[in-house]
Amino acid sequence: MPKNSKVTQREHSSEHVTESVADLLAHEEPVDYKCSVLNVTGETWDKQKDGEEELDAENRPAWNSKLQYILAQIGYSVGLGNVWRFPYLCQKNGGGAYLVPYLVLLVIIGLPLFFLELAVGQRIRRGSIGVWNYICPRLGGIGYASCLVCFFVGLYYNVIIGWSIFYFFKSFQYPLPWSECPIVKNGSVAVVETECERSSATTYFWYRETLDISNSISESGGLNWKMTLCLLVAWSLVGLAMIKGIQSSGKVMYFSSLFPYVVLVCFLVRGLLLRGAVDGIMHMFTPKLDKMLDPQVWREAATQVFFALGLGFGGVIAFSSYNKQDNNCHFDATLVSFINFFTSVLATLVVFAVLGFKANIMNEKCVVENAEKILGYLNTNVLSHDLIPPHVNFSHLTAKDYNEMYRVIMTVKEGHFKELGLDACLLEDELNKSVQGTGLAFIAFTEAMTHFPASPFWSVMFFLMLINLGLGSMIGTMSGITTPIIDTFKVRKEVFTVGSCIFAFVVGLIFVQRSGNYFVTMFDDYSATLPLTVVVILENIAVAWIYGTKKFMQELTEMLGFRPYQFYYYTWKYVSPICMAVLMTASIIQLGVSPPGYSAWIREEAAEKFLFYPTWAMAILISLIILASLPLPLVFILRQFHLVSDGSNALSVTYKKGRMMKDISNLEDNDETRFILSKVPSETPSPMPTHRSYLGPGSNSPMEMSSAPNGRYGSGYLLASTPESEL
Numbered sequence: 001m002p003k004n005s006k007v008t009q010r011e012h013s014s015e016h017v018t019e020s021v022a023d024l025l026a027h028e029e030p031v032d033y034k035c036s037v038l039n040v041t042g043e044t045w046d047k048q049k050d051g052e053e054e055l056d057a058e059n060r061p062a063w064n065s066k067l068q069y070i071l072a073q074i075g076y077s078v079g080l081g082n083v084w085r086f087p088y089l090c091q092k093n094g095g096g097a098y099l100v101p102y103l104v105l106l107v108i109i110g111l112p113l114f115f116l117e118l119a120v121g122q123r124i125r126r127g128s129i130g131v132w133n134y135i136c137p138r139l140g141g142i143g144y145a146s147c148l149v150c151f152f153v154g155l156y157y158n159v160i161i162g163w164s165i166f167y168f169f170k171s172f173q174y175p176l177p178w179s180e181c182p183i184v185k186n187g188s189v190a191v192v193e194t195e196c197e198r199s200s201a202t203t204y205f206w207y208r209e210t211l212d213i214s215n216s217i218s219e220s221g222g223l224n225w226k227m228t229l230c231l232l233v234a235w236s237l238v239g240l241a242m243i244k245g246i247q248s249s250g251k252v253m254y255f256s257s258l259f260p261y262v263v264l265v266c267f268l269v270r271g272l273l274l275r276g277a278v279d280g281i282m283h284m285f286t287p288k289l290d291k292m293l294d295p296q297v298w299r300e301a302a303t304q305v306f307f308a309l310g311l312g313f314g315g316v317i318a319f320s321s322y323n324k325q326d327n328n329c330h331f332d333a334t335l336v337s338f339i340n341f342f343t344s345v346l347a348t349l350v351v352f353a354v355l356g357f358k359a360n361i362m363n364e365k366c367v368v369e370n371a372e373k374i375l376g377y378l379n380t381n382v383l384s385h386d387l388i389p390p391h392v393n394f395s396h397l398t399a400k401d402y403n404e405m406y407r408v409i410m411t412v413k414e415g416h417f418k419e420l421g422l423d424a425c426l427l428e429d430e431l432n433k434s435v436q437g438t439g440l441a442f443i444a445f446t447e448a449m450t451h452f453p454a455s456p457f458w459s460v461m462f463f464l465m466l467i468n469l470g471l472g473s474m475i476g477t478m479s480g481i482t483t484p485i486i487d488t489f490k491v492r493k494e495v496f497t498v499g500s501c502i503f504a505f506v507v508g509l510i511f512v513q514r515s516g517n518y519f520v521t522m523f524d525d526y527s528a529t530l531p532l533t534v535v536v537i538l539e540n541i542a543v544a545w546i547y548g549t550k551k552f553m554q555e556l557t558e559m560l561g562f563r564p565y566q567f568y569y570y571t572w573k574y575v576s577p578i579c580m581a582v583l584m585t586a587s588i589i590q591l592g593v594s595p596p597g598y599s600a601w602i603r604e605e606a607a608e609k610f611l612f613y614p615t616w617a618m619a620i621l622i623s624l625i626i627l628a629s630l631p632l633p634l635v636f637i638l639r640q641f642h643l644v645s646d647g648s649n650a651l652s653v654t655y656k657k658g659r660m661m662k663d664i665s666n667l668e669d670n671d672e673t674r675f676i677l678s679k680v681p682s683e684t685p686s687p688m689p690t691h692r693s694y695l696g697p698g699s700n701s702p703m704e705m706s707s708a709p710n711g712r713y714g715s716g717y718l719l720a721s722t723p724e725s726e727l
Helices: 006-012 021-026 047-058 066-077 080-084 086-092 095-124 128-135 141-170 194-198 201-210 225-242 246-272 277-285 289-293 295-308 315-320 329-379 399-412 427-431 437-449 455-489 493-512 516-526 529-560 566-593 615-629 631-640 669-677
Strands: 183-186 189-192 597-602 607-612 653-655 717-719
Touching (some): 066 246, 080 086, 080 329, 080 455, 086 295, 095 128, 095 295, 095 315, 095 329, 095 529, 128 315, 128 529, 141 437, 141 455, 141 493, 141 516, 141 615, 141 631, 201 437, 225 246, 246 277, 246 329, 277 329, 295 529, 315 455, 329 399, 329 427, 516 529, 516 597, 529 566
């Protein structure tokens, strides 16, 4: 150090020396800006650990393009529910009138919460565990609860993909194997299989050939080896798509996200050319306005919005965490939300065009069968020929002629009409038959496709679409597990992905026993709904009330380059938490009012029958809900009473090269004094970052929001403990 420096003078003189910041910095050793740390707590700095964190932030994978990312989010949010759940709810809850509550709730609940998850993932650049540990360590259980729910959902969701794979390979034959009932030999006589004759060919193929289902959940029946093999194929596909993270899954999304739209458009064009398609679409969109006043309709619409966007699972946060920080996630949230909605409407058009065609086929079949009954009654003089209108021609009987004849007979034979066993054969009755879920995809739709020209081609396309829809959602669901675990515990991506798929396959064998379909129903109804609702409410509270809506809005402004609409401020702070609390209350009431049960297929009766869950199944059901929710109170208690470290007492600051404040070495004496002892706080250049880490309730952090003009965040250096320190 030069002899004339003020520091040297102080060593050889007893005079008071006022050292300048510029002089101190001028003679400071060269600083490695990436590794310089200000240790506030006085703890030893672990250079190796900090270097690993910095390297991890620098080497975090990123999407190859914006298109790849958007397709990944679309593939995740647009799933099987858009095809077989939304059309059913639309039909059940007022047709076109159902779209009004759905759109309203999409705007005030879905879009804001979807935007919130995209924003926190992109800002913090971690999976769900890291994000919520960072925002509020005491609510860090949110991330672990999300992982558990993803695991439960992934277990049974991949079973549905396995079913689709089975039907896909069975579609490569003509005629389709579910188009006719099988013939069995009874001695020397060939007869139709009784179970099939009493139900239908497609119903028989689903319950007996595919599932080989038992009569109740208590009858295990052993493994169904065909479904076990299909489940293995399904998990293999997921594992291959996930093994390299977004580098592999991103490429898969180009096909799995776009192909379903190709199929839906093809089905729509083909469906509109079918006889009766317009009847189905008109029935679908005829609004029943009185339904809009039913609270149950709004509850089901809110639940559908909630699950359609994949809120709370962690997949949205995981995908968003691989974005650049200046990505416009507000545009992404709006785009994906409304693409999801329009996909649901497109799928509804397709479904009801096809079901309208099927309803006409079934109605004609009904007319023919009942006309034969009437002819038999005429030939045996049970009915008089005078009851038949003169213009009716039994060889070319239309539905209109039959309905006219039916009303006449019902009026004349009023006292004995029920004994005749005639059906009204109304098209409206066929269209009103509500079908959802597996019943829609594997029974109603497959039956309709048997009447298509070139039916194997359409069947192959349909089930390939279901496989791709399921695969896109499974990649997002698995990302909700793998991304936070890999980020938090630094395990090898390939090893953890393969290991988790093998473990999930082994646990998932419960769903491919003969009673497996009943376990799928149990997990679908109870493993996710209530825990996820609680998770999303706590996410909303953590950001809006603990972290602070104003602060979050300010950070979004700095990150996006523009201030989001005030609409989001009020929805995050007030509207969404209240709506989600009401939804949670309604869900709890619904669970209490509706006794837990399932629809069992009774082989002897060839019909479905509602059964209550036995005691042991109820214990599993309750355990699923408790286990998925357990991390929330557990992590809170452990961190509240300091039984585990939450990392909130350690504060380090990383100096970023090229991001320091204005050249301090050029400060004048007056500037130096003002820099250190400014009487006007607003004039003091804030040395702290614009983002402050959570220090626990009641703590007063010196790091407040600043509007310093330098850099994107208006700060000279960022927190080293924050995962975005390299951005």
